[in-house]
Amino acid sequence: MERRVAKAVFSVALPALAVGTDFIGAVMLVTAIENDFNVDISTTQWVFNIYALMFAMTLVSNGRLADMLGRRRMLLAGLSVFIASSAACVLAPTITLLIAARAVQGVSAAMMWPGVIAIPQASVSPAQRGTTMGLVMGFVTLGNIIGPIIAGVLGAFGDWRWFFVFNVVLAVIAVFVALALIDKDTDRRRERIDYGGMIALSVAVLALMYAMDVGSDWGWGSWGVIGLLILAAALAAVFPLIEKFVAEPMMPSGMLRNGQFMIALLANGLMVPSFFVLFLYGPQYLNKVLGWSELWSTLGMLPMMFGLATTAVLGGRVYDRFGAKWPLVVGYGLTVLGCLAVWMVSKEAGYPSLVLMMVVMAIGAGGAVPLASTAAVAVTDEKNTGLAGGLSFMSHLGFGAIGVACSTAVLAAASAARLREVLETLGVHVSQADQRALNGASPQSESSQAILRRFTPDQAEKIAGAMEQAFTYGFHRAYLAPLALAAIGLVLMLLINNRKLAEADGKDV
Numbered sequence: 432m433e434r435r436v437a438k439a440v441f442s443v444a445l446p447a448l449a450v451g452t453d454f455i456g457a458v459m460l461v462t463a464i465e466n467d468f469n470v471d472i473s474t475t476q477w478v479f480n481i482y483a484l485m486f487a488m489t490l491v492s493n494g495r496l497a498d499m500l501g502r503r504r505m506l507l508a509g510l511s512v513f514i515a516s517s518a519a520c521v522l523a524p525t526i527t528l529l530i531a532a533r534a535v536q537g538v539s540a541a542m543m544w545p546g547v548i549a550i551p552q553a554s555v556s557p558a559q560r561g562t563t564m565g566l567v568m569g570f571v572t573l574g575n576i577i578g579p580i581i582a583g584v585l586g587a588f589g590d591w592r593w594f595f596v597f598n599v600v601l602a603v604i605a606v607f608v609a610l611a612l613i614d615k616d617t618d619r620r621r622e623r624i625d626y627g628g629m630i631a632l633s634v635a636v637l638a639l640m641y642a643m644d645v646g647s648d649w650g651w652g653s654w655g656v657i658g659l660l661i662l663a664a665a666l667a668a669v670f671p672l673i674e675k676f677v678a679e680p681m682m683p684s685g686m687l688r689n690g691q692f693m694i695a696l697l698a699n700g701l702m703v704p705s706f707f708v709l710f711l712y713g714p715q716y717l718n719k720v721l722g723w724s725e726l727w728s729t730l731g732m733l734p735m736m737f738g739l740a741t742t743a744v745l746g747g748r749v750y751d752r753f754g755a756k757w758p759l760v761v762g763y764g765l766t767v768l769g770c771l772a773v774w775m776v777s778k779e780a781g782y783p784s785l786v787l788m789m790v791v792m793a794i795g796a797g798g799a800v801p802l803a804s805t806a807a808v809a810v811t812d813e814k815n816t817g818l819a820g821g822l823s824f825m826s827h828l829g830f831g832a833i834g835v836a837c838s839t840a841v842l843a844a845a846s847a848a849r850l851r852e853v854l855e856t857l858g859v860h861v862s863q864a865d866q867r868a869l870n871g872a873s874p875q876s877e878s879s880q881a882i883l884r885r886f887t888p889d890q891a892e893k894i895a896g897a898m899e900q901a902f903t904y905g906f907h908r909a910y911l912a913p914l915a916l917a918a919i920g921l922v923l924m925l926l927i928n929n930r931k932l933a934e935a936d937g938k939d940v
Contacts, residue, residue, distance in 0.1 A: 704834020
């Protein structure tokens, strides 16, 4: 590795690691936090969801601010806020204050992200950008690997608060590394801040992601969800109009008109639901169908995590050699195959069937992420790389949230229908209230066991088997939305023009 590339990567490696660790790791803390504060899952889910919402909501605004005020300055500011909010998580005496601290953590991650993407990209030649981005994304994915392991172990055997102590230590070290390796900002631009555009786009993203998050609980036809979706659509429509009448718009008109840039943004998002859904429901499948413990269910996802990290690094090198188009076509093709492989997953086939799905998905989606991110930055002017980085990851999170929400709704409905059907076939009568409680639950959980004890051992065994069949059926159907999005992405990747990407590199678009 050339010294210039190594310096560019390692200058942002620890912030990238911190973002990756905190984003996925917190999912593993939900049960421990639920027990500590004596609250239910509907409350503790916000420990993760509020982070993702605030992260996505403020990404683009922070990307623009980083381009205007200096990426090093914003990165260090983000690390400082991250340290303070992580310490607040450690000390939080109530679940409400913990969720508030997590919201601030999400904002701090959004402050760091544009620098994580733009600083190394601006420090190397165009020929080295793919390799550099692949290595940076490798550190993010490494955080996705160690985060759940650290959180899972501490949650199962220790105190969940130590996870946030780890965050504090990692971020403090990252500050000193950034100060030593990143050159001071010299291109600070004095521009007016487009408050109208920032507010419109941020609230639109927040309304959309919040609607996706609560749709299953409130009901997709409820006025609350419909109102949020209308608000998101209205603000998204108003945003381009605001930008036309602002002297110094948040998003330059050239970016909105650039077809290759818009395809690159879609490339950043359309494959994401495939592995977000697997991150969420893979461990649950291992626990609820194969009967693994919570800790081993987390560790069972390591093939996926290591695969994503490896292909992220290799994907960047492939971009440098072949450009974006055909590697992205292959990546999306493998993602489609990975989504189809879910139908091979069954209790009879065991863990290897899930490993096959994870490996295919990791090679396809894992390789596509750095390729798409590099393409989005390459097609924009250097002064707007922070904004491009923010937009690309907003697309990443936005499509991930939409895909997970759709898949969750499908899984819940499909598994409920399957459970009812199997129980009727077996001739076992279970009340509708008990069916709702059993749907999607583990047969070994305390709540499930309390219901199963009301039946004879033979009936309880049949009900437990029906629960496993229903979850597997729902898991299969949950991949209809990720499959459709990946298939659309595969078609769009064929529209990428490597020549136009190369010609646009460094120009004002």
